Amino acid sequence: MPYFSLLKTAPKGQARAGELHTAHGTVATPVFMPVGSQATVKTLTPDEVKGIGFNLILANTYHLYLRPSVDTVAALGGLHRFMAWDGAILTDSGGYQVFSLAPLRRLSDEGVTFRSHVDGSEHFLTPETVIQLQETLGADISMVLDVCSTYGDSRAQVEEAMLRTHRWAERCRRAHSKSSQALFGIVQGGVFPELRRQSAEFLTSLDFDGYALGGISIGEPKETMLKTLEITTPLLPEEKPRYLMGVGSPEDLVEGVARGIDMFDCALPTRVARNGALFTSKGRRNIRNAAFRLMERPIDPRCRCYTCRNFSAAYLHHLFKCEELLAYRLATIHNLTFIHSLMRNIRQAIMDDSFSELGAEFLAHYLPTDEATRLSQKEKWLKRRGQEQ
Numbered sequence: 001m002p003y004f005s006l007l008k009t010a011p012k013g014q015a016r017a018g019e020l021h022t023a024h025g026t027v028a029t030p031v032f033m034p035v036g037s038q039a040t041v042k043t044l045t046p047d048e049v050k051g052i053g054f055n056l057i058l059a060n061t062y063h064l065y066l067r068p069s070v071d072t073v074a075a076l077g078g079l080h081r082f083m084a085w086d087g088a089i090l091t092d093s094g095g096y097q098v099f100s101l102a103p104l105r106r107l108s109d110e111g112v113t114f115r116s117h118v119d120g121s122e123h124f125l126t127p128e129t130v131i132q133l134q135e136t137l138g139a140d141i142s143m144v145l146d147v148c149s150t151y152g153d154s155r156a157q158v159e160e161a162m163l164r165t166h167r168w169a170e171r172c173r174r175a176h177s178k179s180s181q182a183l184f185g186i187v188q189g190g191v192f193p194e195l196r197r198q199s200a201e202f203l204t205s206l207d208f209d210g211y212a213l214g215g216i217s218i219g220e221p222k223e224t225m226l227k228t229l230e231i232t233t234p235l236l237p238e239e240k241p242r243y244l245m246g247v248g249s250p251e252d253l254v255e256g257v258a259r260g261i262d263m264f265d266c267a268l269p270t271r272v273a274r275n276g277a278l279f280t281s282k283g284r285r286n287i288r289n290a291a292f293r294l295m296e297r298p299i300d301p302r303c304r305c306y307t308c309r310n311f312s313a314a315y316l317h318h319l320f321k322c323e324e325l326l327a328y329r330l331a332t333i334h335n336l337t338f339i340h341s342l343m344r345n346i347r348q349a350i351m352d353d354s355f356s357e358l359g360a361e362f363l364a365h366y367l368p369t370d371e372a373t374r375l376s377q378k379e380k381w382l383k384r385r386g387q388e389q
Contacts, residue, residue: 002140002182002209004029004241004262010355014233014260017350020241022088022140023180024080025055029241030257030350032248032343033058033090033265034336038067039083042270043329044336046085052305052333053340055087056140058265061133062094065125066118070133078138090265091139093130095186096214096246099148107147109167127171135178143212144172146186151219158190166202173206182209184243190215191224193231200235210241213261217247226255233260250279250342251368254359257346269339273331276320279338283367287331292317305337306330 008017020027034041034049037060041049049057059079064070076082079089098105098114105114111126127145134142145168147161165188176183185208189195203211213232216225229244236242241262247253248266256264269279276288280300285292287299298308299316307316307330319327342362349358 001179004210004239006239008351010350011353012356013258015257015346015350015355015359016260016262017347018241018262020056020088020262022056022182024086024088024140027056027088028347029262030253030343030346031056031263032253032339033263034270035060035265035267036083036085037267038063039073039079041332041336042274043325043332046083048333049085049336050087052337053344054336056090057085057087058090058092059083059137059139060092060094060097061130061137062092062097064091064137065094065123065133066116070136074136074138080138088140089138090141091134091137091143092245092265093134093143093145094125095130095143095146096148098125107164109164112145127168128175131172131175131183135176135181139181141182141184141210142176143184144169144186144208146188146214148215148218149188149190151191153190155190155192155195158188158192159195162188162190162195162199166199169203169206169208173208184208184210184212184241186212186214186245187232187236188215189232191220191228193228196228196232197235200232204235204237208240210243210263211236212243212245214245216244217252217266222252225252226259229256229259229261236260248339249368250339251363251366253339253342254346254362257350257355258359269335270332273335274328276327276331278316278331279335282365284369287313287316288320289317299334300338303334303338303341305334307334307337 002022004020006018018029020029034054034057036057039059073079073082098112101114105112113124115122130145146165149158149161169185185203187199187203189199243263244256244261246266247264248268276286277284278287278299281302292313295313299313300308349355
C-alpha cells in the first residue's frame with residue numbers, strides 16, 4: 001500500500017519535506033510532475049526525463065481512454081511497460097478534460113456523457129468506470145472523478161458542482177480495490193472559503209490516501225489563488241500528501257510550497273518551451289527575440305542542463321527561427337531541468353531550515369509574467385484545454 005512520510009516542516013510557515021512511497025519507487029517531496037497526458041512527455045524520451053531527475057510523472061485517463069484505449073494499453077503490459085517508464089505514475093481521472101468540453105457533454109448524478117474531441121464519438125463515464133480504467137492502466141496514484149467549476153460561476157453553481165464531486169468521491173472510494181494504488185480525493189469549492197472548508201471536511205472524512213486541490217489556476221487572479229490555498233491547505237491532514245493540480249509557474253511552486261503543498265503538475269513548462277519561452281533565474285526569456293541572435297553564452301549561465309552546457313542562446317534562437325524540431329527538445333530539457341533544480345533546492349532548504357530565505361531570494365529576483373499577460377495567455381489556453389492538460 002502506498003504511503004507518505006512527513007520528514008520535516010519548516011520552522012516558519014507551512015513548507016514541508018517528505019517521501020511518497022509507491023510500488024515504483026520513493027518520491028521525494030515537494031515534487032513537480034511533468035505532464036505526459038498521452039503516455040509521453042512531449043519531445044523527450046523516458047530516459048531523458050529520468051536523466052533530468054524526475055521519478056514521478058502524470059498521465060491522463062481521458063486521453064488514453066480515447067487513444068489508443070485503456071484495453072490496448074493493458075494488452076501491451078500496462079502503462080509503465082507501454083511507455084517504457086519504470087518510475088511512478090499518477091493518472092488524472094480525466095474529469096478536467098471532460099468538463100472542459102462543455103458544448104460536447106451532458107452531466108447527471110450517474111455520470112457524464114461526452115463526445116470525443118478526436119472523432120465526435122459518444123462516451124459515458126461514471127465514477128466507478130474511471131476507477132476501473134485507472135486500475136487497469138496500472139497507475140501508482142489515481143484520482144477521483146470530480147466536477148471542476150469555472151472561475152466566474154455563481155456560488156450556487158459552484159456548490160452544486162462541489163456536492164456532486166462529494167457524491168462521486170464516495171462512489172470512487174467504494175469502487176477502488178487495488179491496494180497497491182493510492183487514491184486521492186479532490187477538494188473543490190471555487191473561490192468561496194466556506195465551500196472550500198465544507199469540501200475539505202467532507203473529503204477528509206472519507207480517509208483518502210492524499211488530497212488534491214482542484215479548481216485552482218483556471219483564470220482567477222494570482223492573489224485569489226494564493227488566498228484560496230491559505231484557507232484550504234491547513235484543513236487537510238498533516239500526515240497525507242497535498243497536491244495542487246495544474247500549477248507549474250516557478251513563482252507559484254515557491255508560493256505553493258510555502259503554503260504546505262507537496263505535489264504539483266502542469267503542462268506549462270513544456271508547453272511554453274515549445275513556444276520559445278525559457279525559464280531563467282530572473283524570469284522567462286523569449287528566445288525568438290532578436291536580442292539573442294548573437295548571444296554566445298547560454299540562455300542561463302547558471303544552469304547545468306544539457307542544453308546550457310552545450311549550446312549558445314544564439315544557436316537556440318537560430319533553431320526556433322528555422323522551426324527545427326531540435327529547438328523544442330532542447331528548450332524542453334532546459335525548462336524541466338530548471339523546474340527540477342528549483343524543487344530540489346526547495347526541498348534541501350526545508351531540510352536545512354532555510355526555506356524562508358530561499359523563497360524570499362528567489363521571489364525577489366524572479367520576474368514573473370505580468371498579471372494581465374498571464375490571464376490573457378491562460379484564457380487562450382483554456383479555450384484549447386480539452387486538447388492538452
